[in-house]
Amino acid sequence: MSLSNRDPLVVGRVVGDVLECFTRSIDLKVTYGQREVTNGLDLRPSQVLNKPRVEIGGEDLRNFYTLVMVDPDVPSPSNPHLREYLHWLVTDIPATTGTNFGNEIVSYESPRPNSGIHRIVLVLFRQLGRQTVYEPGWRQQFNTREFASLYNLGLPVAAVFYNCQRESGCGGRRS
Amino acid sequence: MEEVWKEINLASLHQRRQLNIDHEPLNQELPPLSSSTQHGSFLPPPATVLSLNPHSIDTHFDESSRFGCSEKKRSQDSDESRGDRRHKRMTKNRESAVRSRARKQAYINELELEIVHLQKENARLKRQEEQLKMAEATQHQTKKILQRSWTCPF
Numbered sequence: 001m002s003l004s005n006r007d008p009l010v011v012g013r014v015v016g017d018v019l020e021c022f023t024r025s026i027d028l029k030v031t032y033g034q035r036e037v038t039n040g041l042d043l044r045p046s047q048v049l050n051k052p053r054v055e056i057g058g059e060d061l062r063n064f065y066t067l068v069m070v071d072p073d074v075p076s077p078s079n080p081h082l083r084e085y086l087h088w089l090v091t092d093i094p095a096t097t098g099t100n101f102g103n104e105i106v107s108y109e110s111p112r113p114n115s116g117i118h119r120i121v122l123v124l125f126r127q128l129g130r131q132t133v134y135e136p137g138w139r140q141q142f143n144t145r146e147f148a149s150l151y152n153l154g155l156p157v158a159a160v161f162y163n164c165q166r167e168s169g170c171g172g173r174r175s
Numbered sequence: 176m177e178e179v180w181k182e183i184n185l186a187s188l189h190q191r192r193q194l195n196i197d198h199e200p201l202n203q204e205l206p207p208l209s210s211s212t213q214h215g216s217f218l219p220p221p222a223t224v225l226s227l228n229p230h231s232i233d234t235h236f237d238e239s240s241r242f243g244c245s246e247k248k249r250s251q252d253s254d255e256s257r258g259d260r261r262h263k264r265m266t267k268n269r270e271s272a273v274r275s276r277a278r279k280q281a282y283i284n285e286l287e288l289e290i291v292h293l294q295k296e297n298a299r300l301k302r303q304e305e306q307l308k309m310a311e312a313t314q315h316q317t318k319k320i321l322q323r324s325w326t327c328p329f
Contacts, residue, residue: 040282
């Protein structure tokens with residue numbers, strides 16, 4: 001059963017700007033400190049300084065997963081000509097475990113948006129086999145779709161996003 | 176009629192002095208301004224009229240036309256660019272508003288999904304609690320009589 005039109009990933013245009021439409025099949029739980037990330041949650045740079053705890057579902061420990069974290073709204077959502085920026089890439093995560101058990105091939109770089117409200121997207125893919133995914137040369141102008149196609153990752157199995165703006169941002173509200 | 180000619184005279188005199196065109200010396204062409212009877216023969220030709228001295232008229236015309244036309248063009252450009260800028264700003268604002276609404280709606284939808292999820296979990300946990308309570312109650316009843324529960328290992 002594919003994502004509904006009311007799904008936050010569709011309404012927030014994550015499906016479209018970053019991902020193809022997919023069906024959720026694996027649990028994905030992302031936690032910054034005590035805060036669990038739900039779609040569209042507003043987080044400030046100070047709250048996402050350090051890498052989050054990521055726990056994934058699945059059943060078979062012989063299946064390996066890749067986690068991608070990107071910002072599609074660089075340098076600003078009104079003019080995202082540098083889409084996307086790769087913040088984190090962890091591969092070979094066994095099912096039922098978390099990123100601590102995977103291979104961090106691109107280290108976590110905390111989001112520090114300067115202009116506008118950026119979406120930060122975390123996507124989980126299932127690998128065909130172990131050690132079949134390699135890091136890109138650079139973080140800028142990353143393309144999640146192409147990356148998935150290149151390493152035969154197929155469609156995502158899970159995704160979640162949050163919103164991040166600079167510390168002193170007004171939350172998109174002016175009064 | 177004389178006033179009109181005087182005006183034109185003054186205007187052309189002003190222009191010639193500004194543009195510093197060095198053809199005939201000025202005093203030869205221009206009649207004294209006070210005289211009213213000489214307007215027939217001594218008035219300098221207005222810039223728009225073709226005269227025997229094509230050079231002066233050309234440069235005169237060019238300068239003035241260039242000056243006049245560029246002025247008009249500049250204001251036209253700024254008019255157009257002002258409209259363009261306004262239009263650009265409008266579309267940018269519209270896109271920003273669309274993003275803002277999408278952001279808000281995505282968050283609301285997520286909250287609604289969470290509510291449903293949490294209500295289900297709550298109901299499940301309550302049922303589980305009930306079951307555990309009942310199980311404990313029945314266990315208590317059987318334990319009122321002393322029983323040997325562990326046999327000595329040796």
